[in-house]
Amino acid sequence: MRRKTIIGIAAVAIVVTTGLALLLSGLGPARPGADTSSAALLSRGACLNCNVLLITIETLRADHLKCQGYEDDIAPNICAFGKKGLLFENAYTPAPVTMPALRAIMFGSLVSNEDLLEIIAHYDRPTSIAAGLSKKGYITAGITDHKGFGDLSNLRPKSSMLIRDFDQFENLGKGRTGKTSADVGEAVEKWLEKHGSKRFFLWTHLFDPHYNWVPGAEARKAFDYRQEDCGRVMLGMDIEEIRKIEKDLSKQEIKCIEALYHAEVFETDRLVGSILRRLDQLDLADNTLVIIAGDHGEEFMERGRVGHEWTVYNELLHVPLMIWNPRSDSRGRVEEPVSTLVIHNYVLAAVDGRDLESPPPVVSRAFHYYGKNLQHPREFRTRPNEFSLVRDNLKIIYTSGEERYELYDLDRDPGERTNLWGKSAAGQELARELRQWMKENRSDADPATNEAIQSYIEMVERLKALGYTR
Numbered sequence: 001m002r003r004k005t006i007i008g009i010a011a012v013a014i015v016v017t018t019g020l021a022l023l024l025s026g027l028g029p030a031r032p033g034a035d036t037s038s039a040a041l042l043s044r045g046a047c048l049n050c051n052v053l054l055i056t057i058e059t060l061r062a063d064h065l066k067c068q069g070y071e072d073d074i075a076p077n078i079c080a081f082g083k084k085g086l087l088f089e090n091a092y093t094p095a096p097v098t099m100p101a102l103r104a105i106m107f108g109s110l111v112s113n114e115d116l117l118e119i120i121a122h123y124d125r126p127t128s129i130a131a132g133l134s135k136k137g138y139i140t141a142g143i144t145d146h147k148g149f150g151d152l153s154n155l156r157p158k159s160s161m162l163i164r165d166f167d168q169f170e171n172l173g174k175g176r177t178g179k180t181s182a183d184v185g186e187a188v189e190k191w192l193e194k195h196g197s198k199r200f201f202l203w204t205h206l207f208d209p210h211y212n213w214v215p216g217a218e219a220r221k222a223f224d225y226r227q228e229d230c231g232r233v234m235l236g237m238d239i240e241e242i243r244k245i246e247k248d249l250s251k252q253e254i255k256c257i258e259a260l261y262h263a264e265v266f267e268t269d270r271l272v273g274s275i276l277r278r279l280d281q282l283d284l285a286d287n288t289l290v291i292i293a294g295d296h297g298e299e300f301m302e303r304g305r306v307g308h309e310w311t312v313y314n315e316l317l318h319v320p321l322m323i324w325n326p327r328s329d330s331r332g333r334v335e336e337p338v339s340t341l342v343i344h345n346y347v348l349a350a351v352d353g354r355d356l357e358s359p360p361p362v363v364s365r366a367f368h369y370y371g372k373n374l375q376h377p378r379e380f381r382t383r384p385n386e387f388s389l390v391r392d393n394l395k396i397i398y399t400s401g402e403e404r405y406e407l408y409d410l411d412r413d414p415g416e417r418t419n420l421w422g423k424s425a426a427g428q429e430l431a432r433e434l435r436q437w438m439k440e441n442r443s444d445a446d447p448a449t450n451e452a453i454q455s456y457i458e459m460v461e462r463l464k465a466l467g468y469t470r
């Protein structure tokens with residue numbers, strides 16, 4: 001019953017798109033005999049002077065997409081796009097929380113220091129995608145409804161590095177209780193109509209799948225959310241309210257939370273479909289590199305919580321990554337793990353007409369400096385962080401401070417329940433590799449003299465004076 005309803009809605013969307021669905025029609029699998037390693041496919045990526053459209057979507061779990069094995073079809077347009085180009089089945093975000101995850105995508109870089117001020121210094125050095133493309137004469141714009149990004153006239157400590165390099169940045173966010181991604185979709189389409197004739201880099205980050213979930217009636221019905229069956233779980237419930245009851249949520253209540261999330265993703269997926277169709281209508285699809293990625297996942301009680309940011313388990317790290325490159329013959333599904341960190345180097349190489357030399361290691365880390373009630377930037381210190389590295393089917397997690405390791409075989413144990421640390425020699429090798437990465441990816445800035453750190457401290461103090469507390 002549930003399935004039928006969803007297919008019904010998807011079918012309506014398909015009828016509307018028929019005739020112009022270049023970006024949404026599947027082309028079938030990769031060429032027979034093709035090398036389907038991520039390195040090989042990404043290396044056939046030259047797209048000289050192509051426009052770049054980067055669509056990142058809040059809180060989108062890869063394993064909840066039908067094209068990644070999920071039962072229901074919560075994102076038909078995104079999956080259709082994935083079938084058209086490259087779909088990375090095992091893509092990982094570098095961080096389970098928005099700002100560090102997107103910063104890593106934008107800069108192609110992840111820092112292993114645990115001190116926030118060192119992290120600030122680190123990102124002052126590499127070139128962002130926006131800065132790189134701006135230098136090549138592209139017009140660069142960002143449009144989002146993530147309120148926390150601020151905008152160019154209101155740079156904020158945690159987001160300034162993310163948006164400062166754009167020529168234009170529009171923020172239509174109203175916070176986590178708002179329902180605003182449709183406004184972003186409309187603004188993106190208008191922007192493409194107005195500026196599509198120039199060489200552009202357009203980034204949009206769609207916020208709606210983030211809690212609090214307030215999907216419309218049609219999507220709620222399609223995903224079987226009925227208030228009378230959902231106990232304490234209410235439409236639009238604040239995450240803080242969920243936290244109060246999460247210790248004894250029933251299975252049915254968890255299903256209701258997931259249904260609200262699915263309905264929000266479904267509505268956001270329609271916006272993505274509409275943006276892609278507009279790109280086709282404007283005859284831009286054959287000279288625009290299009291990338292769709294999730295920023296991080298969401299926990300639905302796998303570790304006793306709802307939400308994100310705390311761990312480096314796959315419910316938070318495994319995200320969709322799909323690439324449409326009009327000039328490349330690389331198509332199909334890639335099984336080999338890849339990090340969304342690759343987006344930065346891939347884009348900058350592609351528009352230069354170059355191949356990507358090799359993808360970065362699949363490293364991720366939690367950022368535990370997020371905390372409330374911090375009085376001074378120097379107190380933005382971290383508690384022990386988790387770091388992870390995935391290679392083939394193995395994933396190692398290292399918790400700093402506690403010197404604790406976990407090792408999982410993701411093929412046999414996708415839920416990461418059976419810790420194989422100490423039972424496999426491959427674990428030692430991965431641990432060495434991860435420690436080496438941590439050593440090589442530290443910032444060595446001196447906080448007393450580093451300009452980025454000093455201006456960050458000034459900014460925080462200025463914001464505090466204006467009444468902001470974080």
Ligand SMILES: [Zn+2]
Nearest residue numbers: 058059098295
């Ligand atoms: Zn996020």
